[in-house]
Amino acid sequence: YAPADSSQLLSEWLVQNGGKVGLEIGAVNAEGLRGAVAARDFEEGEIVAAVPFNCTIDLASQEAGDTAAELATNLLRMRFEDPEIWAHMEPHRASLPGRDQIYNKYIFQMEHLPLLQDPGMESLITRVMEWLDEVYTGATTVEPQYRFTSLAHHPGAADISREDFAYYTSLLDSYSFSFPADESHEARRLMLPLLDLINHGGQPNVALKRDPESSCYVAVAVHPIRRGEEVTHLYSWSLERNDKALLNYFFVQDAEPPRLCAMDLPGVSVWDTVESPPADHELYGPGAPLCIQEEVNRLRSILVMFPTGEDQDAALLESGELSDWRERVIVKFRMLRKRALRLTMQGVQAALEEAAQHTGPRVVVPIAGATCFQQACLE
Numbered sequence: 613y614a615p616a617d618s619s620q621l622l623s624e625w626l627v628q629n630g631g632k633v634g635l636e637i638g639a640v641n642a643e644g645l646r647g648a649v650a651a652r653d654f655e656e657g658e659i660v661a662a663v664p665f666n667c668t669i670d671l672a673s674q675e676a677g678d679t680a681a682e683l684a685t686n687l688l689r690m691r692f693e694d695p696e697i698w699a700h701m702e703p704h705r706a707s708l709p710g711r712d713q714i715y716n717k718y719i720f721q722m723e724h725l726p727l728l729q730d731p732g733m734e735s736l737i738t739r740v741m742e743w744l745d746e747v748y749t750g751a752t753t754v755e756p757q758y759r760f761t762s763l764a765h766h767p768g769a770a771d772i773s774r775e776d777f778a779y780y781t782s783l784l785d786s787y788s789f790s791f792p793a794d795e796s797h798e799a800r801r802l803m804l805p806l807l808d809l810i811n812h813g814g815q816p817n818v819a820l821k822r823d824p825e826s827s828c829y830v831a832v833a834v835h836p837i838r839r840g841e842e843v844t845h846l847y848s849w850s851l852e853r854n855d856k857a858l859l860n861y862f863f864v865q866d867a868e869p870p871r872l873c874a875m876d877l878p879g880v881s882v883w884d885t886v887e888s889p890p891a892d893h894e895l896y897g898p899g900a901p902l903c904i905q906e907e908v909n910r911l912r913s914i915l916v917m918f919p920t921g922e923d924q925d926a927a928l929l930e931s932g933e934l935s936d937w938r939e940r941v942i943v944k945f946r947m948l949r950k951r952a953l954r955l956t957m958q959g960v961q962a963a964l965e966e967a968a969q970h971t972g973p974r975v976v977v978p979i980a981g982a983t984c985f986q987q988a989c990l991e
């Protein structure tokens with residue numbers, strides 16, 4: 613990551629501009645993942661960090677759905693059209709991950725595609741990278757309104773290489789924020805210094821909000837937080853599904869109980885933005901709609917397509933043969949995907965067997981004096 617003193621400079625810059633920094637930036641797990649920890653105790657409702665509006669970058673998007681490549685075009689235009697703002701934001705850029713430290717669907721390397729063991733995912737990522745090229749070369753924009761002039765037509769932009777453009781696109785994919793429209797504001801896409809160093813947590817302890825009164829974006833404690841505790845916010849519910857987390861943020865989680873990938877649910881694609889999909893147990897638990905033999909068969913048909921098994925993936929991860937951190941994340945992803953498929957199948961199978969045991973032969977017992985029959989289930 614960026615040198616440790618970059619976060620010190622970032623904090624000083626934010627405070628000089630009227631912000632508040634109750635966070636320290638550093639490693640938050642044994643693998644050295646960078647994140648934010650509370651610098652002191654906070655009560656519920658207290659502001660943990662505040663970033664003044666003039667230290668944010670408003671990507672001027674009217675829709676939260678613009679692709680990261682289009683947002684990157686808009687950001688890079690600022691370099692030519694607002695050089696003062698670009699210079700003002702230097703402490704933020706210095707805090708962001710370098711080119712070797714960020715990875716997601718926009719900068720996937722071709723040799724990593726087969727590691728996914730999924731031709732559907734491969735073609736999806738290839739298409740995303742084609743979009744990036746189309747926006748970069750100005751051949752098209754994904755949005756028909758053509759809101760963003762391609763950099764290719766921008767005077768002075770010739771020195772922005774495709775690699776530069778891909779790097780900024782990947783940053784905007786993983787380090788920009790969408791705020792949906794509310795009664796008083798339109799939907800916005802923004803870059804938020806410091807707040808973009810907070811990791812995702814499924815059980816977050818802060819929520820991000822805009823606070824027009826203080827002219828700041830703030831992280832507010834949603835529970836009491838103790839000094840030294842990692843501060844997290846919920847990026848999206850959908851990230852409990854590892855295909856979503858991998859493609860958008862390039863991390864995976866070994867959840868307990870495991871969650872199927874979005875694309876392994878029937879009728880769901882990895883692109884679907886279902887904010888609160890039913891939990892797996894609501895779909896697959898005993899008596900749930902997908903607790904049926906046909907679904908076991910469907911999940912098995914996905915599992916048998918993989919050329920390696922879960923154990924082989926685990927052995928590969930332990931072998932030390934994968935020298936590149938990105939390869940390790942992808943292999944871990946496919947291993948966890950298979951594990952979730954297997955455990956879901958086993959859970960459904962067990963529930964079906966349990967139900968079958970309790971369903972003995974049905975005997976119709978006539979009840980004396982009654983005009984109808986009552987069914988009794990004999991064990």
Ligand SMILES: C[S@@+](CC[C@H](N)C(=O)[O-])C[C@H]1O[C@@H](n2cnc3c(N)ncnc32)[C@H](O)[C@@H]1O
Nearest residue numbers: 646647709786787808809810811812861862863
């Ligand atoms: C907005 S940034 C958060 C700060 C980032 N860790 C950093 O140091 O720059 C998003 C990136 O952080 C990492 N990240 C966020 N939440 C994570 C999590 N729960 N587990 C693993 N990595 C996570 C991923 O690399 C993701 O692309």
